[in-house]
Amino acid sequence: MEYALQLINVTKQYKDFKLDNINIKLPQGCIMGFVGENGAGKSTTIKLILDLINRDRGQITVLGKDNKIDFNSIKENIGVVMDESSFPDNLNAKEINKFMKRIYKTWDEDKFFKLLKQFSIAEDKSIKDYSRGMKMKFSIAVSLSHDSKILIMDEATSGLDPIVREEILDIFLEFIQDESNSIFISSHIISDLEKICDYITFIHRGKVVFSEPKDELLEKYGILKCSEKELEKIEVSAVKGIRKNKFGVEALVFKNKIKGSYVIDKANIEDIMLFHVKEQVL
Numbered sequence: 320m321e322y323a324l325q326l327i328n329v330t331k332q333y334k335d336f337k338l339d340n341i342n343i344k345l346p347q348g349c350i351m352g353f354v355g356e357n358g359a360g361k362s363t364t365i366k367l368i369l370d371l372i373n374r375d376r377g378q379i380t381v382l383g384k385d386n387k388i389d390f391n392s393i394k395e396n397i398g399v400v401m402d403e404s405s406f407p408d409n410l411n412a413k414e415i416n417k418f419m420k421r422i423y424k425t426w427d428e429d430k431f432f433k434l435l436k437q438f439s440i441a442e443d444k445s446i447k448d449y450s451r452g453m454k455m456k457f458s459i460a461v462s463l464s465h466d467s468k469i470l471i472m473d474e475a476t477s478g479l480d481p482i483v484r485e486e487i488l489d490i491f492l493e494f495i496q497d498e499s500n501s502i503f504i505s506s507h508i509i510s511d512l513e514k515i516c517d518y519i520t521f522i523h524r525g526k527v528v529f530s531e532p533k534d535e536l537l538e539k540y541g542i543l544k545c546s547e548k549e550l551e552k553i554e555v556s557a558v559k560g561i562r563k564n565k566f567g568v569e570a571l572v573f574k575n576k577i578k579g580s581y582v583i584d585k586a587n588i589e590d591i592m593l594f595h596v597k598e599q600v601l
């Protein structure tokens with residue numbers, strides 16, 4: 320299988336934080352959502368992928384090229400959206416367009432202005448006068464206006480209202496229609512990721528908890544609501560995590576390991592994440 324992005328045993332140590340032995344494989348043509356709590360290590364991972372900071376150990380390939388040795392040869396093919404605008408904010412869209420023409424051989428100004436129009440972004444307004452949402456939309460328009468084969472995005476939809484987010488998710492899905500294109504996106508808006516992603520990678524305190532196809536996660540797990548007494552009758556290995564409430568317990572369970580006539584509700588990605596790291600089985 321061809322991987323658009325691969326991290327092998329990637330480690331980065333800061334004074335108070337360690338990104339510990341990260342392994343991620345994003346198959347070409349797919350969207351991977353990268354989720355985790357504040358401070359889990361998402362931005363650090365993305366900066367390592369983009370070679371903005373040095374890793375201590377491990378290997379990273381983007382579009383099959385080592386990100387330290389061959390990065391220049393694939394820069395045109397990587398669209399980047401970070402959570403803060405990296406454009407000189409005294410410039411407007413027309414001026415940035417001129418600038419981008421010089422940076423990217425494959426810059427497509429027609430597409431750029433079309434996207435700005437679609438996003439209702441004025442061409443003559445300085446970036447410093449944009450709202451946060453407008454800045455994000457502007458960055459997304461830039462990332463889609465050169466020959467990007469992979470989009471790498473850190474919180475690209477944060478600060479955007481649901482209507483614009485929906486519009487942007489559609490644009491991501493359109494981008495992925497070309498099967499050679501891929502997306503790696505971090506977000507705290509798990510419901511957005513659940514709509515569009517093929518894979519979900521969950522990072523917690525610097526370690527990958529799971530990195531799996533979304534459909535397999537949704538198929539594998541379910542939520543069982545029962546009393547504590549009933550839970551005791553269930554095989555320990557069938558239970559991934561529990562949450563107590565005043566009516567009894569809720570447990571994230573492996574559906575295929577539950578025998579008997581229990582009612583098992585669907586688990587969403589947010590449930591699956593929370594149960595993996597919340598209370599442990601007693």
Ligand SMILES: Nc1ncnc2c1ncn2[C@@H]1O[C@H](COP(=O)(O)OP(=O)(O)OP(=O)(O)O)[C@@H](O)[C@H]1O
Binds near residue numbers: 336361
């Ligand atoms: N340059 C740095 N020096 C020291 N520690 C750092 C540095 N950059 C990040 N860290 C630490 O690394 C940890 C992970 O930060 P990171 O920004 O990767 O988290 P995150 O998952 O992106 O969080 P958020 O969702 O809040 O954006 C934090 O504890 C942060 O303080």
